[in-house]
Amino acid sequence: MTMTHQQDLKGVFTAKDLDFKPAGKITKKDLNTGVTKAEYAVRGAIPTRADELKEELKKNPEVLPFDDIINANIGNPQQLDQKPLTFTRQVLAILEYPEILRVGHNELASLNLFSRDALERAERLLNDIGGSIGAYSHSQGVPGIRQTVADFITRRDGGEPATPEDIYLTTGASSAATSLLSLLCKDSQTGLLIPIPQYPLYTASASLFNAQVLPYYLDEESNWSTNSDEIEKVVQDALKKQIRPSVLIVINPGNPTGAVLSEETIARICLIAAKYGITIISDEVYQENIFNDVKFHSMKKVLRKLQHLYPGKFDNVQLASLHSISKGFMGECGQRGGYMEIIGFSQEIRDALFKLMSISICSVVTGQAVVDLMVKPPQPGDESYEQDHDERLKIFHEMRTRANLLYETFKELEGIECQKPQGAMYLFPRLVLPKKALCESERLGIEPDEFYCTSLLESTGICTVPGSGFGQRPGTYHVRTTFLAPGTKWIQDWKEFHQDFFSKYRN
């Protein structure tokens, strides 16, 4: 900066203009209390400390007792070992740079970079998109991609029809959930039925939109199952307190529990929705992450079955179901894509949702394209099919192997109880901590599970999230970990840490 520039402004103010006492800065009390109260532990204190340790490792690696941070705090597969599916990335490269389509086919083939079906898919998508992924799309998303999604849902749900008009392509499931809740949270008497434990986006949204959390506890002893009687009891208690139970959030497969709901449980949830007029948000982002002989049933499929079986009884149910490209075989978290399907809502609610979504114009168009690729992978006979199939199998097997290994490791240890993994990317074992550990955490002024997770991080570099970040029954303590990190050394490190921790704090 030169003095000449400064002088440009020198004559602007008179002495009188400048005769003022500058006002104070804003403080936390000037902010929206919904925001200041919201909590989101997945990127909270422990992950923040892990980031500091990561910087420390770069500067002074010798002072820390580990060589690397293992980010087991967040389901972020491509940060760790999961490779993107080749077909997905071929198509995306062409969408970004359609000049690739203009290279002679033989020349391109000699490079062995792009399969024929990737070229074809990219051409179709560019056509659907209108020529450039750099243009805003329709606020619900590109119509052709919404058609692909509708076709997928129809197949998945055994022929129950879905239509593009009911689909919104979104910036991931988080943004879909946030938009829906901002619409549906009328005032501080609005109640959101949220499973406990839960993915903390939901309690954070309740805080942001000034609604009441109506927690319904999942049953840890029976593999974190959902009990509809428990939900109905919460509904009735809320009504007595003049709180309107407006939205019922279901996470299936569960995060952080990994529990997969049975058709019967889903049917019972639909019954509550029908009886009390509660809108269901069904977070189904882990529908591809299913292990160990369980089966995923979508809320929509079960609802449609009930509508056929019991005409007139379930027609009033309003459902939004969410899916994402961040999980499953894609693991494309950074591409930010997903969809929601909305059914049963009246036209005025649909119009209000459309207006709300149009304020943010549209979701990222490459993310929309990834949704297309997720729901319509290469088919037998396509040039990419075999490679794609092998890549998917590898992802599936590695994830299941690690899930089971971690589970078996926890099972052997004292003071840790773990349910068998069914789905998603997480284990949520219970810590039965010795009294001495509880006293130590009290002395430090932190929750016992936070104390455990902090100690684990500082000793091993393994970054997890304490159960308190997800909710748990009072007096119980848990830890959420992903099973995405490669190798087995970190599992061995955790085991040794746990044994040392118990040696130190055993009563």
Place this chain on the structure above:
Amino acid sequence: MTMTHQQDLKGVFTAKDLDFKPAGKITKKDLNTGVTKAEYAVRGAIPTRADELKEELKKNPEVLPFDDIINANIGNPQQLDQKPLTFTRQVLAILEYPEILRVGHNELASLNLFSRDALERAERLLNDIGGSIGAYSHSQGVPGIRQTVADFITRRDGGEPATPEDIYLTTGASSAATSLLSLLCKDSQTGLLIPIPQYPLYTASASLFNAQVLPYYLDEESNWSTNSDEIEKVVQDALKKQIRPSVLIVINPGNPTGAVLSEETIARICLIAAKYGITIISDEVYQENIFNDVKFHSMKKVLRKLQHLYPGKFDNVQLASLHSISKGFMGECGQRGGYMEIIGFSQEIRDALFKLMSISICSVVTGQAVVDLMVKPPQPGDESYEQDHDERLKIFHEMRTRANLLYETFKELEGIECQKPQGAMYLFPRLVLPKKALCESERLGIEPDEFYCTSLLESTGICTVPGSGFGQRPGTYHVRTTFLAPGTKWIQDWKEFHQDFFSKYRN
């Protein structure tokens, strides 16, 4: 769906379970009134009607008096004529599909698809990003990209330093503005100073977050300039009414006005912020779209100058400035990227903002990469430089030519008054409509400018937005149009429509 499937659920419910009267569906009155009241005309009634006409054109082209819809309602350059910059798309293709980097250099060079500097930039970005754009990034964005942004701001502002810690990479400027306002809108006594006319995101956000709009009118007669005395008067009036003027929104260059603020005007805005402790949000997304001998000055640069000139007087000013990849030379709307720089906020406010941003995890990583490419284009000596430079010149010239042509056309017409284009992508001419037209619109129950825009759409296929969607002085009427659509035929069509309209409704 087969009957077998249905039978699975048949035994689930008892007759008693099913003995209930289904509840009613939710209606508009069950929704968040902040959402139902929000208005966003850029994708409102007239653009929705244009979508219907587009469908009609596909089915029955012969029934309409035009062949195509001209979407002049939204600044969406790549939907129209603007080509993406080649360098940008080369780098993005490699980020999506890093296998391209593993092809032998000679083989790749023979295709003439990727320049050497695109390969190098992609390698650097992949390294900064941590290997895959499919992983979530840090919630503020990739640190290396934030460093590139900080370097850009430092250069742009004549050496005034910027740091990566002050930068957030966001899903475009809309998402940055919405996040900031959700944090800063405490309650219904919070006042947002919003220029009128404005980009309707701001009044929509005021509605979403239940804050008061404190409109300050821009001076149409002096090329839509901003008068700080007018702002200060609005501040004082608000304070008298117990409304806290918390946030001052500045759009520079203006949307929809295209006005570019002088350094003096910006200095006077800073003075108000300093005096009353008002946070400034400076929407500077059109900073590259500058025509006709004006110069863009950033709010940050002027604020820093004042802080140097008058120690202690301006140190309290809190500023967030926004930029976007959607406008300027990139025009990458569908990629959804931007940044905000936050300065002057205390640590507790910074912490609250970080937590809020972490709830949505991170912005799309390819969009973050486009920010890097926007703020650090190829330099002289780089292989891409000449082509990139030519592409930019072409975009600039075409946009300026069209802006001036449209302006000259309006100038010739009766009943339309237009300020000279200075920046952005829009003209916002005033309609001085004959009484007969006012009567006709009253008869139809719509605003006169809506009547004009609807007639324009139905006659010519040109989709614009009435001034009422942006705000205007009572009794005045305007129309906002982009000058992005290619060719000159649509301008001629508009001219003819306008002459016919006046012939029909002339007093």
